[in-house]
Each structure stands twice: as C-alpha cells, then as structure tokens.
Amino acid sequence: xxxxxxxVVWFKRDLRLSDHxxxxxxxxxxxxxxxxxxxxxxxxxxxxxxxxxxxxxxxxLKDMQQANKxxxxxxxxxxxxxxxxxxxxxxxxxxxxFSHQEIGIKITYDRDLTMKKLFRxxxxxxxxxxxxxxxxxxxxxxxxxxxxxxxxxxMEEKVHLGNLRELAIRLAxxxxxxxxxxxxxxxxxxxxxPMPEGMQSGGELLGxxxxxxxxxxxxxxxxxxxxxxxxxxxxxxxxxxxxxxxNLSMRQVFQYYSxxxxxxxxxxQRDLNAFASRLRWHCHFIQKFESEDRIEFENLNPAFDVLxxxxxxxxxxxxxxxxxxxxxxxxxxxxxxxxxxxxxxxxAIVLSFWSHLLWQPWKPAAEYLxxxxxxxxxxxxxxxxxxxAGVTGINIIRIYNPVKQSKxxxxxxxFILEWVQELKNLPINLVHEPWTLxxxxxxxxxxxxxxxxxxxxxxxxxxHTDARDILWGVKESKSAQKYNxxxxxxxxxGKLKEQLE
DNA sequence: AGTGCAGTTGACTTT
DNA sequence: TAAAGTCAACTGCAC
Numbered sequence: 062x063x064x065x066x067x068x069v070v071w072f073k074r075d076l077r078l079s080d081h082x083x084x085x086x087x088x089x090x091x092x093x094x095x096x097x098x099x100x101x102x103x104x105x106x107x108x109x110x111x112x113x114x115x116x117x118x119x120x121x122l123k124d125m126q127q128a129n130k131x132x133x134x135x136x137x138x139x140x141x142x143x144x145x146x147x148x149x150x151x152x153x154x155x156x157x158x159f160s161h162q163e164i165g166i167k168i169t170y171d172r173d174l175t176m177k178k179l180f181r182x183x184x185x186x187x188x189x190x191x192x193x194x195x196x197x198x199x200x201x202x203x204x205x206x207x208x209x210x211x212x213x214x215x216m217e218e219k220v221h222l223g224n225l226r227e228l229a230i231r232l233a234x235x236x237x238x239x240x241x242x243x244x245x246x247x248x249x250x251x252x253x254x255p256m257p258e259g260m261q262s263g264g265e266l267l268g269x270x271x272x273x274x275x276x277x278x279x280x281x282x283x284x285x286x287x288x289x290x291x292x293x294x295x296x297x298x299x300x301x302x303x304x305x306x307x308n309l310s311m312r313q314v315f316q317y318y319s320x321x322x323x324x325x326x327x328x329x330q331r332d333l334n335a336f337a338s339r340l341r342w343h344c345h346f347i348q349k350f351e352s353e354d355r356i357e358f359e360n361l362n363p364a365f366d367v368l369x370x371x372x373x374x375x376x377x378x379x380x381x382x383x384x385x386x387x388x389x390x391x392x393x394x395x396x397x398x399x400x401x402x403x404x405x406x407x408x409a410i411v412l413s414f415w416s417h418l419l420w421q422p423w424k425p426a427a428e429y430l431x432x433x434x435x436x437x438x439x440x441x442x443x444x445x446x447x448x449x450a451g452v453t454g455i456n457i458i459r460i461y462n463p464v465k466q467s468k469x470x471x472x473x474x475x476f477i478l479e480w481v482q483e484l485k486n487l488p489i490n491l492v493h494e495p496w497t498l499x500x501x502x503x504x505x506x507x508x509x510x511x512x513x514x515x516x517x518x519x520x521x522x523x524x525h526t527d528a529r530d531i532l533w534g535v536k537e538s539k540s541a542q543k544y545n546x547x548x549x550x551x552x553x554x555g556k557l558k559e560q561l562e
Numbered sequence: 563a564g565t566g567c568a569g570t571t572g573a574c575t576t577t
Numbered sequence: 578t579a580a581a582g583t584c585a586a587c588t589g590c591a592c
Contacts, residue, residue: 288578406578413579449578458577459579466579526577529580533577570588577581 067093067153067230069146071160072135075307076121077265078225080217082190083159088221092156093230095149098122100139100248107168109431109439113401115252117263117435121308124264136232140245142172143179150183152232157186161307164192164351166439167358193311195348202348202554209344213315259400261302261435268303272314275299276321276333283332290393290476293404298336301436302401304343315340343441349552350440357439358424361447361548362454364541368531370422379518380415381429383480386517388492389467390414392480401435406470408434412449413461417528418519423450451532454541455548458532460525467493483514 068087075081076098087094098118105115122135138145149155158180163169180187191197194212199205256262275298286292303309315337322333350356360366378384383391383398393407403411408430415426427446431437451458471477474492478485484492486506491498496510496517503509510516535541 409578457579460577461579525580529577537577565592567590568588569590571586573583573585575581575583577579 064152064154065093066156067095068156069095069097069149069158071158072096072098073160073163074305075161076118076125077308077310078125078222079220080310080313081220082218083161084220084225085218086188087159088224088228090157094228095136095230095232097136097138099142099145100137101141103141104168108428109166109437111432112251113260113435114437116256117302117306119252120263121306124266134231138245139248142176146179149232155185157188159188162189162192162197164195164347164440170354194344195351197351199348199352201551205348205554209341213312217312261401263306263308265308268300268308271300271303272309272317276318280332280336281329284335287404288406288470290404290407290471297404305436305438311340311344346444347438347440349444352551356443356447360452362452362541362544364454364538364544365452365535367535370420372422372425376419376421376518377425380419384515386496386515387463388477388481388484388495389463389471392477395480397433401433408445409449409459410461410463410466412446413459414463416450417460418521418524420524420528423447423452454536454545458536460529462521464494464521
C-alpha cells in the first residue's frame with residue numbers, strides 16, 4: 062500500500078511561526094505538512110552548547126504550540142537527523158523538506174552534507190530558504206549592503222496559521238505524549254524545566270515583548286549605557302538570544318524599528334539608530350562566516366599562525382570559574398555562567414584577558430563562551446573572538462587593562478560586588494585592585510589574599526607588554542599585510558572599509 | 563608686567 | 578568597543 066505523500070518543515074534556528082519562508086512555501090504547496098524539530102545528540106554534546114540552549118529551544122517550541130493556540134503538536138525528535146528522517150520515511154513518502162539555510166559550525170555543515178546525500182538518494186527535494194540577507198557562496202561584498210536593505214524592506218513571509226492548522230499532521234507514534242521524542246531517548250529532564258533565575262527564557266512571545274519594550278520604553282539611554290555592565294542589561298535591546306534562535310527574524314526587528322523610529326523624539330531616535338546599525342553588523346558577520354567558515358578553526362590572517370600560546374589548563378579553570386584574582390574579570394565570568402549574557406564590552410574584556418594577558422589560544426575560550434552565551438550565533442561569535450584575540454590583521458589590537466576598565470565602567474564597583482561578594486567589606490578603591498591590600502589592612506578587613514580571594518593569576522604590567530610587542534610585530538609584518546589585502550577584498554565593501562579599521 | 567617653570571590637558575602617534 | 582607615549586598649548590603660580 063502506498064504511503065501518504067507529505068512535505069516536511071524542518072525547524073532549526075528559526076523557531077517562530079511568522080515571517081517564515083519554509084512555512085509559507087509548504088502551506089502554499091498544499092500537501093500535508095509534518096513540522097519537526099530535531100534535538101541532535103551530537104550537537105547537544107558538542108563543546109559549543111550547554112543545556113541552557115536546549116532549554117531555550119524547548120521553551121520556543123512550547124511557545125509555538127501553546128501561545129499561538131495551535132491544536133497540533135510539533136514533532137520533536139531526540140536522535141540524529143538521518144535516523145529521524147529514516148523513521149519518518151517508514152510512515153510517509155516525503156516530497157519536499159523545507160528549511161532555512163543554516164550558517165553554522167562544522168558539525169552542522171557536515172550534517173547538512175549527509176542530509177543532502179540522504180535526501181537525494183530518497184528522491185526528496187530539499188528547499189532551503191536563505192537567512193536574513195546572507196548569501197551562499199559569495200566571493201566579495203560588492204552590492205552587499207544594498208541587497209541586505211532590499212531584504213529587510215521586503216514584505217514579510219506571510220504564514221496563514223489557519224491553513225497551517227488544516228495541513229499540519231502528527232506522526233503516529235508509539236505511546237508518545239505531545240512533547241515526547243518521536244524516536245530516540247527521552248530528552249534530559251533539565252531541558253523541559255524552567256530556566257534558572259536570571260537567564261532569559263525562549264519563545265516568540267517573549268522575543269516580541271523584549272523588542273517592543275526596548276523600542277518604546279528602554280531605548281533612551283542605549284548608547285549611554287552600552288558599556289556599563291549593569292546599565293546595558295536594562296537599556297540594551299536584549300533580543301540577541303531571540304534572534305540567534307529565530308524567535309524573531311531580522312526582518313521583523315528591522316521593520317518594527319523602521320515603523321516606530323519616526324514617531325519618537327530625536328534623542329530616542331539617536332539611540333534607536335545606533336541599535337539599528339548593529340542589526341546590519343549582525344548580518345555582516347554571519348555573511349563573513351558563510352564565505353569563510355574556516356575561521357572556526359584557523360586564524361583569519363594566517364600570518365598569526367606563528368604565535369606560540371601553549372594551552373594551560375589551570376589558567377582555563379581559573380578564567381572560566383571567575384578565580385583569576387582580577388575582580389572585574391571574575392565578576393564577568395561568574396555573571397556569564399549564571400545568566401548567559403554579557404554586554405559587548407565585557408565580552409571583549411574577558412577575551413582579551415584570556416588571549417593577551419594569559420597568552421592562551423583563542424579556540425578553547427571560543428568554545429566555552431559559545432556554550433555560556435545564550436545568544437551564541439556561530440558567525441558573529443568566531444568573527445568577534447578572532448577580532449578580540451587580535452588575529453585578523455585588519456582590526457586594531459586592543460589589549461584591555463582590567464583595572465583601568467574596572468574603574469571606568471564600574472566606578473562604584475556595584476557590578477563587581479554583586480558577583481564577587483568576597484570583596485564586599487573593602488572600600489571601593491580596593492575592590493578594583495585587592496592585591497594592593499597591606500598585611501595590616503587584610504587583618505582589619507578580615508580579607509586574606511590567597512585565602513578569601515585569589516592573588517592575581519598574572520601580572521598585567523609584565524604580560525601586556527609582551528603581548529603587545531609580539532602581536533604588533535606580526536600585524537606589521539609583510540606577510541600579515543599581504544593577507545590583509547585578500548581579506549579586505551573578500552569581506553569589505555567600499556565605505557565599510559573605514560568602519561572596519 | 564613679564565618670565566620661567568612645573569603640572570595639566572588634549573590631539574595625535576605608536577604599539 | 579585600547580593603552581601608552583609624545584608633544585604642543587595652556588594654566589597657575591612665584592618671583
């Protein structure tokens with residue numbers, strides 16, 4: 062007996078039901094639709110990911126079913142993609158699989174290659190829609206900004222939920238409840254539990270709440286607070302995780318901003334425009350990764366391959382657990398571990414500390430930070446890591462002074478004391494550099510260095526000079542400059558050039 | 563009042 | 578979204 066012929070919409074990092082090209086196309090086609098999300102064990106155990114991401118995904122999936130009052134379930138699998146589709150093929154013939162292109166790390170790229178082969182062998186069409194103005198196989202950036210703007214101003218991909226409700230089918234499963242895996246082991250319990258306090262929860266609804274509250278209430282103060290460890294958490298857009306997992310599409314964010322910016326006061330407009338310019342940078346970096354995904358493993362500028370930065374496990378443990386003895390660094394890392402978010406400046410500071418002051422290779426830090434950033438977006442992440450590590454050749458080398466930054470961005474030490482409570486009895490000026498405490502003061506404040514709080518893991522004065530000399534030496538070498546020309550040609554379009562340098 | 567000088571500020575360059 | 582160094586201009590003050 063012939064199996065029913067269906068289409069599949071495969072959700073990845075596009076967990077929403079609006080402005081969704083694959084859904085729009087599948088509905089237009091009119092065949093029954095199976096909606097699936099696959100929790101891939103190999104991805105879940107990859108170093109870039111943490112349970113917090115899968116929690117966020119789970120909440121997004123729940124939101125897609127519940128908040129929109131759809132009376133069908135998304136099918137959720139917990140096994141690798143090939144086996145999932147083989148399982149589906151036992152019950153159905155698949156005409157087309159609709160999904161978004163994934164600009165991802167090697168492990169997902171390889172999975173896509175495997176799937177491409179599998180689909181071809183089964184005579185299944187794989188229809189992949191592009192991601193937010195990012196183009197496959199681009200060799201240079203001529204006309205890129207223009208194309209991006211066209212994409213952003215284009216009409217939304219309309220999804221008719223009524224039609225979707227009629228077409229959507231569920232895979233008949235052995236004793237599976239609505240949210241259970243269609244096949245494979247049950248999901249870890251923690252995935253289905255609420256987010257820990259302080260970490261953003263996932264979902265389209267929450268994404269829109271954030272976007273609206275930012276544009277209409279929190280935007281004034283965006284630029285002023287952008288570097289403040291505490292201020293940025295309120296005055297920032299805070300939609301990054303929702304963008305990374307596709308609760309919001311870039312186009313939706315851009316159009317919401319364009320619609321509302323006109324009606325605001327000029328001071329708010331300034332802040333909103335600063336926010337909006339970053340939306341384009343977001344896609345710029347993803348495009349960069351699409352064109353050159355080797356930067357997950359290799360220096361963008363190969364001249365920096367000569368750096369000798371032997372990995373030190375003790376340094377790694379102290380850095381990641383917030384035990385370096387530099388209060389700002391420790392506060393940032395502890396805060397990140399617990400909340401999944403840091404503002405841009407703190408991300409730059411902790412990375413600079415790792416690669417310049419601890420003189421460590423960027424790769425282990427890149428993987429660890431990816432797993433802690435709830436908004437981990439592969440393209441942006443690796444471009445930023447390399448930029449902060451100073452191995453792109455085309456960007457200025459910024460070695461942050463953790464004490465100077467501490468006094469500048471956290472003058473009253475509020476942020477530090479929130480996360481490094483060991484220091485709470487010290488006067489503010491000593492919180493920024495506790496190693497200056499003299500023995501009598503340590504007694505007086507009941508704060509023994511090396512016991513209650515670690516001594517600095519390195520001496521800034523010594524390490525930063527070495528790092529500076531070596532990095533600038535490479536940056537100015539003939540070899541680095543030769544590669545720079547190639548890099549600029551590939552990734553930079555006209556006016557963007559100055560902004561990058 | 564003008565001069566010399568130490569200290570400060572800001573623009574600019576180098577790393 | 579850096580930090581440190583250089584230099585010229587400026588400031589305040591003493592004489």
